[in-house]
Amino acid sequence: MNDVIIHKGEKKHLIITHVADDSAQWRIRQEADSVLTVHLFCLEADAGTTGDVLLDIEQIGGHAETYIYGLGILTGKQRIGVRTHVKHSVPDGKSNQLLKFAVRDEAQGAFIGELIVAPHAQHTEAMQTNRNVLLSPTATMHTQPQLEIYADDVKCSHGATTGQIDESALFYMQQRGIAPEEARRLLLAAFFHDVLTTLNEPEVEDRLQRKIADRLG
Amino acid sequence: MLEIRNLHATIAGKEILKGINLHIGAGETHAIMGPNGAGKSTLSAVLAGNPAYTVTEGEVIFRGKNLLRMAPEVRAREGLFLSFQYPVEIPGVSMTNFMRAAVNAKREHEGKPALNAGEFLKLMRAKRALVELDNKLAGRSVNEGFSGGEKKRNEIFQMAMLEPCLSILDETDSGLDIDALRIVAEGVNKLHNETNATIVITHYQRLLDYIVPDYVHILADGQIVRTGGKELALELEQTGYAGLGKSE
Numbered sequence A: 001m002n003d004v005i006i007h008k009g010e011k012k013h014l015i016i017t018h019v020a021d022d023s024a025q026w027r028i029r030q031e032a033d034s035v036l037t038v039h040l041f042c043l044e045a046d047a048g049t050t051g052d053v054l055l056d057i058e059q060i061g062g063h064a065e066t067y068i069y070g071l072g073i074l075t076g077k078q079r080i081g082v083r084t085h086v087k088h089s090v091p092d093g094k095s096n097q098l099l100k101f102a103v104r105d106e107a108q109g110a111f112i113g114e115l116i117v118a119p120h121a122q123h124t125e126a127m128q129t130n131r132n133v134l135l136s137p138t139a140t141m142h143t144q145p146q147l148e149i150y151a152d153d154v155k156c157s158h159g160a161t162t163g164q165i166d167e168s169a170l171f172y173m174q175q176r177g178i179a180p181e182e183a184r185r186l187l188l189a190a191f192f193h194d195v196l197t198t199l200n201e202p203e204v205e206d207r208l209q210r211k212i213a214d215r216l217g
Numbered sequence B: 001m002l003e004i005r006n007l008h009a010t011i012a013g014k015e016i017l018k019g020i021n022l023h024i025g026a027g028e029t030h031a032i033m034g035p036n037g038a039g040k041s042t043l044s045a046v047l048a049g050n051p052a053y054t055v056t057e058g059e060v061i062f063r064g065k066n067l068l069r070m071a072p073e074v075r076a077r078e079g080l081f082l083s084f085q086y087p088v089e090i091p092g093v094s095m096t097n098f099m100r101a102a103v104n105a106k107r108e109h110e111g112k113p114a115l116n117a118g119e120f121l122k123l124m125r126a127k128r129a130l131v132e133l134d135n136k137l138a139g140r141s142v143n144e145g146f147s148g149g150e151k152k153r154n155e156i157f158q159m160a161m162l163e164p165c166l167s168i169l170d171e172t173d174s175g176l177d178i179d180a181l182r183i184v185a186e187g188v189n190k191l192h193n194e195t196n197a198t199i200v201i202t203h204y205q206r207l208l209d210y211i212v213p214d215y216v217h218i219l220a221d222g223q224i225v226r227t228g229g230k231e232l233a234l235e236l237e238q239t240g241y242a243g244l245g246k247s248e
């Protein structure tokens, strides 16, 4: 377990790319006015990899901000679980989570998003979004948003969906001569686009887009 | 160019095409008309290779090859183009990336090198002008948030980009305003030559004033029940399908 305290007014950017063998376990406490941005990329190619990611985050000082952006491509027999536990213990905090997964073959993904707003954490703004696509009939994704909101003057929202690649879009692209594998790549690049743009670094984005294409190749 | 013999097709176990025969030669324009639900879009979907439909009988020869055995993308690269009755929105995939993938897939199929960025943009610009497609639309995601008419214009733009041998225009006129109809029809006419062919599916004689067909076919209940010259469309305008004594 990595234990971190982000001190008053500090900004921290955490990029997690290695998730196999439970190596990504974080407990982070945020003091007042701190900003934490986490980027989680589950793109490791090892078929058969298993791993559990834990992001246990608590805002213990007011006006803290927490952003979690993540994407993953799971293939083969991979089993990856991501659990976020975001707790607003004090007023005026903000958090936003956006996590997207594409699951193929017999891979199994799980996302558990626990969002807790303590009784005194008024004026909290918290958002959680989880979108997944299953690329084969044997792929599975378990998604479990869990909101516990004990304060009344807050803005909280969450959404979780799991779907398939849009067959009509796929056929439309094929009708223009695009091979289905290429069409799928373009559709998945589009699917992940909003997560990648949160990096604000076009070069890294490009590199990740290529990595995503590789993972699907 | 295209030879359809005794084509039968089903969707969800229900027979929609019940023995279509059609011969289309190079340089020809054919119009297909017929009541709602007759199977016009089904015919175009089957020709394009939509996996939702099952061909149960018959054959289709396209430029000397067995069309029904080709994957949809191969049919397209061989020069078959379908302007969809309902073009699909693809959020997040830019028109530019989409068209580049399509154009280069076709070029590779023909043994030509991929276009470089400059050549590609030049081509986009030239073809956009042909159908007066707004640059703003070309900069957006494929069809996303396009109006009905803009989508149809975008179909013809894509047709211009790909220069197909056989274009099937499924109700490309529906949703177009009067000026757009003229521009789109003129675009189609400019692309037409002695080596390619066009099938226009329409409900309205008006389009056929601009795109003048050599043949008009009436499709009803999964079969072609009448074939004539362009005057058949005029007759239809007068009498409706009931007047033909063939359908509802």
Ligand SMILES: Nc1ncnc2c1ncn2[C@@H]1O[C@H](COP(=O)(O)OP(=O)(O)OP(=O)(O)O)[C@@H](O)[C@H]1O
Residues within 6 Å of the ligand: B011, B012, B014, B016, B034, B035, B036, B037, B038, B039, B040, B041, B042, B043, B085
């Ligand atoms: N998934 C499906 N299951 C059952 N019937 C279907 C399905 N899809 C289409 N059909 C039927 O197939 C028939 C032919 O439809 P098609 O779209 O080819 O007609 P069309 O001639 O293009 O009509 P329109 O002029 O309204 O565009 C219709 O009766 C339609 O309801």
Ligand SMILES: [Mg+2]
Residues within 6 Å of the ligand: B040, B041, B042, B085, B170, B171
């Ligand atoms: Mg139709």
